[in-house]
Amino acid sequence: IALLTGDLDLATETALALNNAFLASGSSAADAERGLTQYVQMLSKGKVDAVSWYTLQETMGYALRETAAAFGFAGASAQNDLYAALQKGTITFDEFNAKLIELSNTTGGFADVARSSTSGIATSFTNLKTAVVRGLANVIAAIDEALGGTGSIANYINRLQKLIDTFFG
Numbered sequence: 001i002a003l004l005t006g007d008l009d010l011a012t013e014t015a016l017a018l019n020n021a022f023l024a025s026g027s028s029a030a031d032a033e034r035g036l037t038q039y040v041q042m043l044s045k046g047k048v049d050a051v052s053w054y055t056l057q058e059t060m061g062y063a064l065r066e067t068a069a070a071f072g073f074a075g076a077s078a079q080n081d082l083y084a085a086l087q088k089g090t091i092t093f094d095e096f097n098a099k100l101i102e103l104s105n106t107t108g109g110f111a112d113v114a115r116s117s118t119s120g121i122a123t124s125f126t127n128l129k130t131a132v133v134r135g136l137a138n139v140i141a142a143i144d145e146a147l148g149g150t151g152s153i154a155n156y157i158n159r160l161q162k163l164i165d166t167f168f169g
Contacts, residue, residue: 004043014043014097016111017104021063023114035059046093048086063110067099 002011018039022032038052038059056064057079068078071091085091104110144153 001040001043004040013101017101018060020104020110020114021060021100024110024117025060025062026117027059031059042093043097047089048083048093053083062113063100063103066103066110067096070099070103 001014002008005011005014018036019032022035027035034055035058038055042048042052061079064079064082068074068082071082071085073079073081073085082091082096086093086096100110102109140153147153147156
């Protein structure tokens with residue numbers, strides 16, 4: 001993106017805005033990669049094409065709806081109207097890119113939506129991991145105690161290793 005824009009700061013802001021747009025729209029990593037590829041292709045041409053636009057609709061639908069609304073397009077045809085305006089040049093790709101960045105950085109924008117939609121999942125997985133580790137530690141401690149105390153599990157594992165070596169030998 002930096003090579004295409006000639007501006008490292010703009011490229012960074014664009015990359016962050018796109019990342020937020022994909023996350024806010026619920027895209028997987030593979031979908032975000034597809035969307036980014038198509039976006040970069042459109043950025044390099046300075047215009048949109050149907051295949052690339054369709055990919056963006058799949059990968060960042062929420063963000064496109066919000067962007068279309070910010071440009072004054074409403075209703076079921078808002079995304080298609082934005083596409084038509086981009087094709088005609090009434091909205092340039094640079095203006096479209098700037099609007100994505102603006103919408104990502106505003107309060108309640110793509111960055112905030114991305115953060116809130118992913119934080120719940122991340123927190124849940126962290127809590128699940130903690131519960132599994134805690135539960136596994138309790139099980140191991142109970143087994144070790146049943147076997148006679150600290151270090152007993154290691155002794156049994158070492159004995160199993162000898163049995164397995166003998167079996168395969």
